[in-house]
Amino acid sequence: MELRSKMRQNGKGILLRHATSRDAAKISSVIQSSFREYESRYTAEAFIVTTPSADGIRARMNEEWVVVVARDGEIVGTVSFSERSEEYYIRSMAVIPEARGARIGELMLEHIENLARKRGHKRLVLDTTPFLTSAIRLYKRFGFLRSGTDSLSGTPLITMTKNIKSKCLGNSNRDKEPG
Numbered sequence: 001m002e003l004r005s006k007m008r009q010n011g012k013g014i015l016l017r018h019a020t021s022r023d024a025a026k027i028s029s030v031i032q033s034s035f036r037e038y039e040s041r042y043t044a045e046a047f048i049v050t051t052p053s054a055d056g057i058r059a060r061m062n063e064e065w066v067v068v069v070a071r072d073g074e075i076v077g078t079v080s081f082s083e084r085s086e087e088y089y090i091r092s093m094a095v096i097p098e099a100r101g102a103r104i105g106e107l108m109l110e111h112i113e114n115l116a117r118k119r120g121h122k123r124l125v126l127d128t129t130p131f132l133t134s135a136i137r138l139y140k141r142f143g144f145l146r147s148g149t150d151s152l153s154g155t156p157l158i159t160m161t162k163n164i165k166s167k168c169l170g171n172s173n174r175d176k177e178p179g
Contacts, residue, residue: 013071013072013073014069014070014071014102014104014107015069015070015071016067016068016069016107016108016111017067017068017070018065018066018067019057019061019066019067019068019078021058021061023057023066023068023075024054024055024057024058024061025054026068026075027054027057027066027068027075027078028051028052028053028054028056028057030068030075030076030077030078030094030095030096031050031051031052031078031092031094032051033094033096033097034094034095034096034097035047035050035051035094037097038129038131038132041129041131041155042129042155043153043154043155045153045154046152046153046154046155047155049152049153050092050152052092060080060092063082064080064081064082064091065080065081065082066078066079066080067079067080067081067108067111067112069095069104069107069108071099071102071104076095076096076098076099076102076104077093077094077095077096077099077104077105077107077108078092078093078094079091079092079093079094079108079109079112080092081112083119083121084125086120086121086122086123087116087121087122087123087124087125088112088115088116088121088123088124088125089125089126090109090112090124090125090126091126091127093105093108093109093126093135100134105135105138106138106142109124109138109139109142112124113162113164116164117164117165121164122163122164123161123162123163123164124144124161124162124164125147125159125160125161125162126139126144126159126160127150127152127157127158127159127160128157128158128160129155129156129157129158130156130158136158136160139160139162142162143162144160144161144162145160145161145162146158146159146160147159147160147161
């Protein structure tokens with residue numbers, strides 16, 4: 001099954017879809033653009049890990065689901081997520097600066113939460129850096145709570161968790177791709 005969700009906002013078409021390997025260079029560019037203004041706050045090694053190349057994105061696609069959000073046909077946001085036992089782990093959520101404020105981050109989080117709920121997962125987990133204050137505000141509004149700390153190559157991380165309340169019992173689709 002393909003990940004797909006359409007949304008119209010302010011008269012502009014916004015489409016959330018599963019990424020393909022053809023999207024890898026653009027996804028890398030979106031992540032680079034999104035995190036560039038914070039580069040000086042990361043260690044050099046942590047920034048490289050945070051902003052993978054197109055080849056890194058392609059490799060990630062073999063292990064995780066990668067989603068893109070396109071506005072009027074142009075990719076403006078992305079997020080990756082993977083299953084870990086009873087949770088979905090979210091990473092590399094990025095929206096280009098020109099598209100911020102259009103609720104694209106909320107769309108991606110809602111999509112992942114709906115998939116996690118359908119598959120019977122109990123939590124969403126992510127790591128962020130303390131200086132990504134706008135992202136932290138979004139995560140808190142979405143119900144994430146700080147649940148720990150860590151570091152990535154010397155750059156501090158905050159772990160945030162959201163418990164998911166199940167709307168339905170039972171699911172025979174646990175072995176299928178989310179969709």
